[in-house]
Amino acid sequence: MSDQDGFAIPSLPSKKQQSPPSFPPLKYEKPTWSSEAIFDYKIEMLKGGLSVETAIGPKKEFVTIGRLPICDIQMEHQSISRYHAVIQFNQDGDAFIYDLDSAHGTKLNKKQVSPREYIPLKPGDQLKFGESTRVCIFESQKPYDPEEEMEERRKRILQERLAKAKAEAGEQEEDEGASWGFGEDAEEEEEEEEEEETEQRGKSGDASLINIEAEKMALEDAKRRREDLELMYGDDSDEEFYDRTSKKKKKVEEKADTHDELIVKQKNTELKIRVLVKKIEEKKAEEEEKKAEGEEDLDSYMNRISKNNTSNR
Structure with a gap:
């Protein structure tokens, strides 16, 4: 582009497209029994005995908890890992807490949970992540009979x-190397014992x-x-x-x-x-x-x- 005198008019610099922020990959593979949550659930956060926030859980197979913005439930305390823990669901609607080997760990009802293990969650259970003073109460619509x-x-x-x-x-x-007094008829006696045990179970029920x-x-x-x-x-x-x-x-x-x-x-x-x-x-x-x-x-x-x-x- 130029004016009448032949001078080129500089064009405005083009705006660089901002690339979306990149996040580290989640090192978690859902188990074979994984299934989408079938009951409504939520996590109520308490601080100093007062309710400060309630997170409604999405209907997903598992939800992530951590400091990153892409986590389903974001926590801001510095002691909480970027990917701290996962709440996993099965086909029966049961929930499990799974610590992703976080730096400062996860507590369930004031007890430290082992990392990389599925621990059952029940309505009313208390969760604490890292050194945060917030207490997270897990609530679910699934019927529960203690x-x-x-x-x-x-x-x-x-x-x-x-x-x-x-x-x-x-x-x-x-x-x-002892036979305990049993001879060649041991197999027949075992079969008879199994039949008797089956009959007894049938009669007694639960x-x-x-x-x-x-x-x-x-x-x-x-x-x-x-x-x-x-x-x-x-x-x-x-x-x-x-x-x-x-x-x-x-x-x-x-x-x-x-x-x-x-x-x-x-x-x-x-x-x-x-x-x-x-x-x-x-x-x-x-x-x-x-x-x-x-x-x-x-x-x-x-x-x-x-x-x-x-x-x-």
């Missing part, structure tokens, strides 16, 4: 202990709390027997000590409790529990009866005093 969760937890713990006990018994049997406690007691008793057996067959270096004190060390051959023996112990334990429950009920009834008699005696005594006062007048 008693049902406790029952499921007890069943899960019992199953884990039973599996561990079976594994230990199998290892002990392999190490000692295990009650008393049955769970009874199985737990039977399991602990079996474990204690195994530990005693290991002590008796452990170190033979003490035989000379027993010889010097003119005492003989007796080793009694014991075998691991079979399924039938555990069932018998369970029934015996259940019987003892029923007897104890009955005694407790009888004791309560006796105390209530004594209490009622005492109240009647007190009423009679007060009536006599009242009559005496009336007659004296």
Whole structure:
């Protein structure tokens, strides 16, 4: 472009297009059981006991928490990592907190959570990120029954202990090379035991709390027997000590409790529990009866005093 005198008119410098800010990649891969959140949820932030902010959670498979602006829930405290933690959901609508190995960690209900582990979140749980004084309360519309969760937890713990006990018994049997008195019919007996166990499960249905406690007691008793057996067959270096004190060390051959023996112990334990429950009920009834008699005696005594006062007048 030029004017009439031939001088070129300089053009205005073109504005450089501003590139969007770049952020580091999120080092997180969602698990195979990941699923979009099906229940409404939110995080209420408290400071000094007062609510200062409420973050409505988006309907995503997981939400990110950190200092970066691209995080779903942004936190400004300097001790919080750029990508600090993740809230992950599954197909049942359950929520899990997952710490991304942050510098200052994450606390759930005042307890430090292990990094890179999925920890269940329940409505009302308290979260703290880094050294921030803000307390984040997780709220969800998913129904929550604490008693049902406790029952499921007890069943899960019992199953884990039973599996561990079976594994230990199998290892002990392999190490000692003992058949525990079983011959070629062992496989048939195991099949019969499985059939009996299936029938018992079909009849009993879901295990009650008393049955769970009874199985737990039977399991602990079996474990204690195994530990005693290991002590008796452990170190033979003490035989000379027993010889010097003119005492003989007796080793009694014991075998691991079979399924039938555990069932018998369970029934015996259940019987003892029923007897104890009955005694407790009888004791309560006796105390209530004594209490009622005492109240009647007190009423009679007060009536006599009242009559005496009336007659004296």
